[in-house]
Amino acid sequence: MFVLPEQAIGSLRELVSEQELYIVDKNKYQAQLTDEKSFMDPQDYRQKSARLNILLKDLKAAIREIEKKIQKIIEGDETLSHQFKLLCSIDGIGERTAVKAIVETNALRDFTDARKFCCHAGLAPFSYTSGSSIHSRNRVSHRADKSIKALLHMGALTAATRSKGELHEYYMKKISQGKNKMSVLNAVRAKLVQRMFAVIRNNKVYEKEYRQILA
Numbered sequence: 001m002f003v004l005p006e007q008a009i010g011s012l013r014e015l016v017s018e019q020e021l022y023i024v025d026k027n028k029y030q031a032q033l034t035d036e037k038s039f040m041d042p043q044d045y046r047q048k049s050a051r052l053n054i055l056l057k058d059l060k061a062a063i064r065e066i067e068k069k070i071q072k073i074i075e076g077d078e079t080l081s082h083q084f085k086l087l088c089s090i091d092g093i094g095e096r097t098a099v100k101a102i103v104e105t106n107a108l109r110d111f112t113d114a115r116k117f118c119c120h121a122g123l124a125p126f127s128y129t130s131g132s133s134i135h136s137r138n139r140v141s142h143r144a145d146k147s148i149k150a151l152l153h154m155g156a157l158t159a160a161t162r163s164k165g166e167l168h169e170y171y172m173k174k175i176s177q178g179k180n181k182m183s184v185l186n187a188v189r190a191k192l193v194q195r196m197f198a199v200i201r202n203n204k205v206y207e208k209e210y211r212q213i214l215a
Helices: 006-035 042-075 078-088 095-105 114-120 146-160 166-176 181-202
Strands: none
Touching: 006 042, 006 078, 006 095, 042 078, 078 095, 078 181, 095 114, 095 146, 114 181, 146 166, 146 181, 166 181
């Protein structure tokens, strides 16, 4: 019988939220170090960069500490540890994405299928109807979870641009057919979600269908 690790999920949710906050700040400060160097007075830049580097050092330390706590929680729960291993077996699904998916879905129990999670993550367009009952073209929900969408986008980019692999072949095939790159990447993101739900449903690591053709 499946027992939902509610306390562990709650702790993970708080840690992931804090981690995301620090990562946003870290990226913002790192961008300032790069972007402002070319137009700031050199002395002013040195002083500002010194202050920013102090902040960055503290943020990086906090992020590392959170990563350790997340890892400890995952390893300490049999269900979460197993799901984490299954999800990370998928090309394009990294550790942060796997943890975020577990948190967002309550160990993949709150969504009955991949399609519903795609809608939650803003990957699947839906038909919009106005008050006048006139249908407009499909669009992505503005209430979509942008953080999981961003992680899946990075995962799709990684998987689609590799030299070998099913998703790379799919991506290159669609691009050669003249398909819009962002539309194809969105399809790759959806495929990643489908694989996430498949490995949990089948309770087995992802088996790569790709086989190198030997000359």
